[in-house]
Amino acid sequence: xxxxxxxxxxxxxxxxxxxxxxxxxxxxxxxxxxxxxxxxxxxxxxxxxxxxxxxxxxxxxxxxxxxxxxxxxxxxxxxxxxxxxxxxxxxxxxxxxxxxxxxxxxxxxxxxxxxxxxxxxxxxxxxxxxxxxxxxxxxxxxxxxxxxxxxxxxxxxxxxxxxxxxxxxxxxxxxxxxxxxxxxxxxxxxxxxxxxxxxxxxxxxxxxxxxxxxxxxxxxxxxxxxxxxxxxxxxxxxxxxxxxxxxxxxxxxxxxxxxxxxxxxxxxxxxxxxxxxxxxxxxxxxxxxxxxxxxxxxxxxxxxxxxxxxxxxxxxxxxxxxxxxxxxxxxxxxxxxxxxxxxxxxxxxxxxxxxxxxxxxxxxxxxxxxxxxxxxxxxxxxxxxxxxxxxxxxxxxxxxxxxxxxxxxxxxxxxxxxxxxxxxxxxxxxxxxxxxxxxxxxxxxxxxxxxxxxxxxxxxxxxxxxxxxxxxxxxxxxx
Numbered sequence: 085x086x087x088x089x090x091x092x093x094x095x096x097x098x099x100x101x102x103x104x105x106x107x108x109x110x111x112x113x114x115x116x117x118x119x120x121x122x123x124x125x126x127x128x129x130x131x132x133x134x135x136x137x138x139x140x141x142x143x144x145x146x147x148x149x150x151x152x153x154x155x156x157x158x159x160x161x162x163x164x165x166x167x168x169x170x171x172x173x174x175x176x177x178x179x180x181x182x183x184x185x186x187x188x189x190x191x192x193x194x195x196x197x198x199x200x201x202x203x204x205x206x207x208x209x210x211x212x213x214x215x216x217x218x219x220x221x222x223x224x225x226x227x228x229x230x231x232x233x234x235x236x237x238x239x240x241x242x243x244x245x246x247x248x249x250x251x252x253x254x255x256x257x258x259x260x261x262x263x264x265x266x267x268x269x270x271x272x273x274x275x276x277x278x279x280x281x282x283x284x285x286x287x288x289x290x291x292x293x294x295x296x297x298x299x300x301x302x303x304x305x306x307x308x309x310x311x312x313x314x315x316x317x318x319x320x321x322x323x324x325x326x327x328x329x330x331x332x333x334x335x336x337x338x339x340x341x342x343x344x345x346x347x348x349x350x351x352x353x354x355x356x357x358x359x360x361x362x363x364x365x366x367x368x369x370x371x372x373x374x375x376x377x378x379x380x381x382x383x384x385x386x387x388x389x390x391x392x393x394x395x396x397x398x399x400x401x402x403x404x405x406x407x408x409x410x411x412x413x414x415x416x417x418x419x420x421x422x423x424x425x426x427x428x429x430x431x432x433x434x435x436x437x438x439x440x441x442x443x444x445x446x447x448x449x450x451x452x453x454x455x456x457x458x459x460x461x462x463x464x465x466x467x468x469x470x471x472x473x474x475x476x477x478x479x480x481x482x483x484x485x486x487x488x489x490x491x492x493x494x495x496x497x498x499x500x501x502x503x504x505x506x507x508x509x510x511x512x513x514x515x516x517x518x519x520x521x522x523x524x525x526x527x528x529x530x531x532x533x534x535x536x537x538x539x540x541x542x543x544x545x546x547x548x549x550x551x552x553x554x555x556x557x558x559x560x561x562x563x
Contacts, residue, residue, distance in 0.1 A: 097562040100499040107210070107510030108555035109171030110164070110532060111467055113217040113261070115147045116519040118177060120154035124192035127183035129219035130229070130270075131522075134277035145525025151517050151535050154196065161203045163533060163542060164516065167552040171210040173466060173512045174200070175217035175261065176246055185221035185238050189245040197246075201253045212512075213250065214258040214317065215243055215300060218266055218277065225278050230266060230289035230296075233372070240299035244307060251308035258389055258466070259300040262319040263293040263347060265412075268419035275413035275523055283421035284368050291373055294350040294381040301383035316351060317389030317466045320344050320454065322446040326399035326429055335398045335426045338363055342420055343396070352458055354382035364422040387509060389466035390454065392494075393438075394431065395446035401427035411440055413523055437471040437528055442490055444497040451501035451508060462507045468494050469514035471521070471528040474545060482534040482545040491551060495560050513551055517542070 115131045135146040153160055164172055178185065180193035197213075204211045216239065224235050243259070260266070269276035272286035301314050321343035325332035341360040349357045355378055361370060394411060402425075407418045410428040420426060431441035447468070454463055470490040476482050491513065502508050518531035526537055532548035535541070554560055 099562050100496060100560040102499060102558045102560070103502065104558070105509075106558060107171050107464070108558075109169050109173055109210070109212065109510065109512040110167075110516040111173035111512040111514050112153070112175070112516050112519065113214070114175045114177035114180070115150070115217070115219045116515075116521070117151045117153040117517055118180075119148060119150040119152045121146075121148040123154065124180070124196070125183055125190040126177065126180045126193065128222040129177070129179045130222055130225045130277035131219050133222050133225075134279055137279070140279060141523050142525040142527050145520065145527075147520045150520045151537075152540050153517070156540065157196075157200050158203060159542065160517070161200070161207055161209070163544065164204075164209055165207040167532075167544065167548055168556040169209055169552075170555065171212055171256075171510065171512070172204055172516070173212040173214060173258070175214035175219075177219055178216065178242055179219065179221045182242050182245060183221065185224035185242065189249065194245075194249040197250060198253070201250060205253065210256065211254050212256040212258065213246070213254045214261050215239075215246060216259065216266075216296075217261040218270075220266075220278075229271070229278060229280075230292050231271060231285040232288075233292055233295070233374075236292045236296035236299055239296040240303050243300040243303040247304050247307035251304075251312070255309065255311060256313045257304050257308065257315065259297045259304075259314070259316045260293060261317045261389075261466075262391060263290065263297070263316075264319055264343060267293055268342070268421075269412055272421060273407070273413065273415040273417045273419035275415050275419075281415070281417040283418070286419070287364060287368055287370075287421055288372050290346050291350075291370075291377070294347060295377050297351060298381040298383050301385070302380075305383075313386035314383070315385055315387050315389050315464070317391060318344070318347055319391040319467075320348075320450055322392070322395045322450040322453075324395055324397050324431075324446075326397055331400035332398065335400045335423075338423045338426055339396065339398050339420065342423060348457075350378050350381040352382065352385075352388075352461070354378045367421055385461065387462040387464050388454065388458065389464050390450070391467035391514075392447045392450055392465065393468065393470070394440035395443050397429040397431050399427050399429060401425050411438070436490070437473050438524075440470075442470070442493075444493040447494055448497040448501050451498065451506040452504065455501070455506040462509045464510040464512070465498060465508065466512050467514040468511065469530050469532075471530045474518070474529045474534055476534060476536065476543060480543060482543050484545045484547045487532075487545070487547040488550050491547065492560065492563065495554070499560060
């Protein structure tokens with residue numbers, strides 16, 4: 085018997101109806117939008133320091149003001165309500181809550197998030213709080229940062245402060261956002277804060293992020309409401325070999341271990357993959373992994389957050405690895421420890437303003453793989469979106485048909501994966517607002533809402549109106 089959903093899925097131009105209860109939202113990150121970098125006790129994070137270092141960020145941009153969400157949060161929540169979003173994924177700024185990474189919380193920082201969450205709930209929008217989106221307190225970095233075990237312990241203490249303050253309001257929690265970027269871009273290639281370039285430090289950071297995640301889940305379970313959900317968000321790389329040969333297949337295996345299984349292994353299976361340990365044995369003996377760490381890292385989760393933008397294509401390289409085509413920024417240092425003989429290739433097809441190939445089949449394949457590898461773990465798309473060269477026309481309108489096409493095609497891939505058995509529970513568009521795009525500064529616009537940076541004026545783009553209708557109805561229109 086062919087179901088209605090299967091009939092719909094087989095007709096590319098037909099509308100697609102998502103399951104009842106599917107969660108529609110949008111996402112942001114604290115350093116990218118909040119601004120107010122020195123207000124109410126907030127102290128520098130590693131991104132404040134990195135952005136203020138000459139040559140690190142395009143045009144010398146910083147997040148000092150960003151989109152001024154710290155002062156315009158009520159306006160931004162009203163926009164979410166106007167767009168009919170069911171959920172809002174935001175991150176807490178560690179240094180706004182606990183400025184030195186140690187000691188008691190600053191109540192003014194907690195009050196900001198209390199007000200934000202209360203306003204979201206009043207508007208019928210589910211708050212989804214991410215505890216860490218890359219803004220480590222600078223004082224903790226000065227003490228060694230994520231390569232040091234103590235940072236994981238401090239993270240658990242900070243988690244407890246946040247949970248005690250917001251656990252009665254927030255039902256959905258995410259421990260870490262994209263720990264791969266924190267470890268390997270922050271400590272390997274240096275294209276993200278704190279800008280260090282040590283492959284062993286990157287591997288140590290990855291382990292302590294795994295440990296921090298497990299400790300944070302335990303702290304949350306002890307403090308938040310009984311029906312709360314705990315998760316982690318990973319930027320799982322969909323890795324494809326350039327050819328069907330054995331050498332390229334082995335290159336894909338190496339990158340899959342470094343990009344994906346270095347986190348899914350400890351967090352979801354309680355062990356590091358043996359091939360990862362073997363591939364990196366010439367760099368480290370992994371003695372920083374202590375007895376009990378992997379049991380701590382593996383904690384029951386209510387869902388896995390998945391961030392996807394573009395696939396990764398690799399081959400075996402004859403000489404030193406060519407990592408500048410991996411989509412993660414240019415650096416003479418590699419973010420791929422132990423993968424010196426792997427080359428990265430630009431996938432075919434159209435690209436976004438980031439130079440990332442537009443390929444929704446990668447999202448479908450990724451969801452099917454995760455469903456096969458972890459069949460009892462629900463999935464949520466916690467980030468998906470695209471940057472394009474948006475501008476406001478003389479009438480103050482922002483038309484972005486390329487973004488509509490990107491989101492439509494990726495949502496079609498999600499729907500197809502659901503029809504084929506993937507347990508996907510929600511989708512968060514990245515991002516709600518144009519914002520500070522890390523090392524790219526304000527030069528790349530991912531937002532559904534256009535921000536005129538000199539004035540702070542918000543203008544919903546055509547894609548925001550389009551996505552609003554999808555979120556309200558749960559129906560993806562045909563092409």
